[in-house]
Amino acid sequence: MYYAMSKAALDQFTRSAAIDLIQHGVRVNSVSPGVVVTGFGAACGMSQSVMEKYCQFIETHKECLPCGKTAQPIDIANIIVFLADRKLSSYIIGQSIAADGGSTLVMGIQAHDMMSILAST
Numbered sequence: 001m002y003y004a005m006s007k008a009a010l011d012q013f014t015r016s017a018a019i020d021l022i023q024h025g026v027r028v029n030s031v032s033p034g035v036v037v038t039g040f041g042a043a044c045g046m047s048q049s050v051m052e053k054y055c056q057f058i059e060t061h062k063e064c065l066p067c068g069k070t071a072q073p074i075d076i077a078n079i080i081v082f083l084a085d086r087k088l089s090s091y092i093i094g095q096s097i098a099a100d101g102g103s104t105l106v107m108g109i110q111a112h113d114m115m116s117i118l119a120s121t
Helices: 002-024 048-059 073-084 111-120
Strands: 030-033 096-099
Touching: 002 030, 002 096, 030 073, 073 096
Parallel strands: 030 096
Antiparallel strands: none
């Protein structure tokens, strides 16, 4: 619950900051990534084998991840580079860009379901 609340707060902060700062020529946007293969799982105590099992599950279940692949850090970095380029993204202001392989389109996996998914695979 706390994680979801913090994500919603970030989205609202993005909009509020964008309204306040655009008058000074500062554009504010944010990127909300889905599952990205990084060290985050390990930092949260998830073993490498469990992370691999989780990624394999969601990559093979299009109802969880329509694009069929987890993101790499470069996928998210490319979006940030695009947003930072004033020429390419000058008209994008106050947006939270979902970079999640389509998982929010299909509601993805609820966080509380993750352990049952890992136990069943």
